[in-house]
Amino acid sequence: MILFKNVTKIYSSNSTALKNINLHIEPGEFVSIVGQSGAGKTTLIKLLIAEEKATEGEIIIGGWNITNIFEQEIPTLRRQIGVVFQDFKLLPKKTVFENVAFALEVIGASSQKIKKIIPQVLKIVGLEEKANYFPEYLSGGEKQRVVIARSLSHRPKLLIADEPTGNLDSINVQEIINLLLKINQFKTTVVLVTHNREIVNTLKKRVITLDRGIIVGDQSKGRYVI
Amino acid sequence: MFFSIFRDIKIAFQNFYRNIGLFLVTIIIIILALFSINLLIVLNILTNASIDVIKKKIDISVYFKPETSQDQVFSIKSRLEVLPEVENVQFLQKKDALLWFQKKHKDDPKILEALQELDDNPLGDSLIIQAKKIKDYKTILNILDERQYKNFIYDKDFGDYENFIDQLNLSSNKAQQITLIISIIFIFIGILVIFNTVKITIHTRREEIGIMKLVGATNWFIKIPFILETIICGIFAFSFCIILFYPFLYIIQPLISGFLEDYNFNIVSYFNRHFLQIFGWQFVFIVILSIISSILAIKKYLKV
Ligand SMILES: Nc1ncnc2c1ncn2[C@@H]1O[C@H](COP(=O)(O)OP(=O)(O)O)[C@@H](O)[C@H]1O
Numbered sequence: 001m002i003l004f005k006n007v008t009k010i011y012s013s014n015s016t017a018l019k020n021i022n023l024h025i026e027p028g029e030f031v032s033i034v035g036q037s038g039a040g041k042t043t044l045i046k047l048l049i050a051e052e053k054a055t056e057g058e059i060i061i062g063g064w065n066i067t068n069i070f071e072q073e074i075p076t077l078r079r080q081i082g083v084v085f086q087d088f089k090l091l092p093k094k095t096v097f098e099n100v101a102f103a104l105e106v107i108g109a110s111s112q113k114i115k116k117i118i119p120q121v122l123k124i125v126g127l128e129e130k131a132n133y134f135p136e137y138l139s140g141g142e143k144q145r146v147v148i149a150r151s152l153s154h155r156p157k158l159l160i161a162d163e164p165t166g167n168l169d170s171i172n173v174q175e176i177i178n179l180l181l182k183i184n185q186f187k188t189t190v191v192l193v194t195h196n197r198e199i200v201n202t203l204k205k206r207v208i209t210l211d212r213g214i215i216v217g218d219q220s221k222g223r224y225v226i
Numbered sequence: 227m228f229f230s231i232f233r234d235i236k237i238a239f240q241n242f243y244r245n246i247g248l249f250l251v252t253i254i255i256i257i258l259a260l261f262s263i264n265l266l267i268v269l270n271i272l273t274n275a276s277i278d279v280i281k282k283k284i285d286i287s288v289y290f291k292p293e294t295s296q297d298q299v300f301s302i303k304s305r306l307e308v309l310p311e312v313e314n315v316q317f318l319q320k321k322d323a324l325l326w327f328q329k330k331h332k333d334d335p336k337i338l339e340a341l342q343e344l345d346d347n348p349l350g351d352s353l354i355i356q357a358k359k360i361k362d363y364k365t366i367l368n369i370l371d372e373r374q375y376k377n378f379i380y381d382k383d384f385g386d387y388e389n390f391i392d393q394l395n396l397s398s399n400k401a402q403q404i405t406l407i408i409s410i411i412f413i414f415i416g417i418l419v420i421f422n423t424v425k426i427t428i429h430t431r432r433e434e435i436g437i438m439k440l441v442g443a444t445n446w447f448i449k450i451p452f453i454l455e456t457i458i459c460g461i462f463a464f465s466f467c468i469i470l471f472y473p474f475l476y477i478i479q480p481l482i483s484g485f486l487e488d489y490n491f492n493i494v495s496y497f498n499r500h501f502l503q504i505f506g507w508q509f510v511f512i513v514i515l516s517i518i519s520s521i522l523a524i525k526k527y528l529k530v
């Protein structure tokens with residue numbers, strides 16, 4: 001699903017975020033990426049969604065070499081990836097329903113299809129009651145569940161979550177993680193960036209550890225080591 | 227994309243409604259810009275109207291010899307009326323003609339004295355001719371010199387208008403040039419201010435654009451609602467400007483009537499008659515400006 005070949009990312013001469021990364025993630029895997037702040041986790045995600053370009057090396061996603069992706073192809077790439085960030089990223093002037101609908105409109109779904117899919121995905125995240133709420137009236141956990149619903153709606157093969165629980169309290173954290181696991185059961189590859197030790201240790205899934213831009217650990221049933 | 231234009235418009239209206247607080251500044255700015263432009267238009271209309279007033283006061287008075295019969299005068303009147311240069315011909319009876327003559331020469335005591343000395347009214351019936359254009363007066367004067375008319379005419383006067391008319395044309399040209407320059411400056415400032423306001427509005431929504439990009443929206447998919455929203459803003463401001471402008475016209479109408487005295491000029495009905503000419507291009511202009519300014523403003527935030 002994801003293949004990094006000798007990937008280096010240098011922002012500026014004194015800021016090298018990733019050094020010679022080699023990484024292979026299979027379809028359907030659930031991978032946690034851990035590491036201290038500044039280790040390069042977000043940079044890795046940005047390379048995956050083509051928000052940044054690798055300085056060196058090659059990146060292949062689902063057989064598509066995106067190393068030198070054209071500007072116009074980026075939307076096509078992103079429509080196949082669901083992304084969840086720490087800071088929720090919901091459209092403030094759209095309701096829950098409309099936020100999810102937006103992702104479907106982007107891929108050109110008909111309004112009948114949209115009306116059919118959204119109740120389903122909102123049910124998965126347990127928000128069918130709040131379809132007409134605006135984001136400002138939702139709790140942090142609810143917002144993040146809307147984001148997950150949105151990233152699920154177009155059935156991506158890859159879901160990336162960059163510290164999705166960073167702004168949430170522990171009950172909500174568990175809810176979000178359970179959702180990610182549920183999504184993974186539907187054969188979606190999940191890449192979870194976190195520095196929450198507890199989560200990683202209870203997941204018992206593959207853990208990749210980054211430290212100052214280098215992969216220092218890659219265990220198939222890993223624990224948080226640093 | 228074009229099939230979803232109705233959906234786009236619906237969403238644009240929804241966004242407009244939900245972001246009304248944000249758009250308020252843009253709307254007010256556009257209203258102010260349009261209002262100033264229309265103010266200049268009023269000024270220009272008034273300049274032209276006052277020049278018209280002066281031009282309307284110009285005429286050729288033809289005083290016939292007393293022995294000329296009314297029928298003859300009328301037949302001359304109808305012959306003059308069909309001339310392409312003539313706007314209208316007014317018939318004055320003997321005694322009205324005398325009054326008219328006195329009024330015309332009220333600043334000329336010598337002539338008035340001379341009239342007084344005569345017991346009888348030396349004038350016959352008279353015609354007052356107005357030409358369509360200033361330059362037509364010369365032609366009409368030449369026609370009146372033809373023998374078929376000349377024999378009946380006691381006197382005709384066309385003052386020394388010519389000099390005056392030249393000056394009038396000169397100053398009306400100048401007035402028009404000045405309003406043109408002021409208009410260009412106003413339009414230019416207006417465009418700049420509108421551009422900047424749209425820029426700021428879109429800047430405050432840059433995060434939304436980022437989120438849209440994140441879920442894989444293409445640039446046009448993001449741009450179209452923003453452009454439509456700006457157009458709605460523009461049209462809203464435009465309509466509001468008209469709604470505000472008419473009461474304003476009603477308020478200044480009495481002032482204008484006072485200023486243009488006996489010349490029957492109504493600014494409100496002028497705007498009604500020229501509604502499309504005046505507001506049509508403003509509409510087109512505002513729509514085009516909305517499109518261009520939103521496209522330019524959004525460009526920056528569409529990268530990555
Ligand atoms: N846009 C940027 N320009 C310059 N340096 C950056 C930029 N983004 C991140 N960095 C640097 O790259 C390193 C890795 O950052 P990041 O990938 O955000 O780490 P993490 O997500 O693991 O905290 C940090 O040293 C950070 O300062």
Ligand SMILES: [Mg+2]
Pocket residue numbers: 041042043
């Ligand atoms: Mg980070």
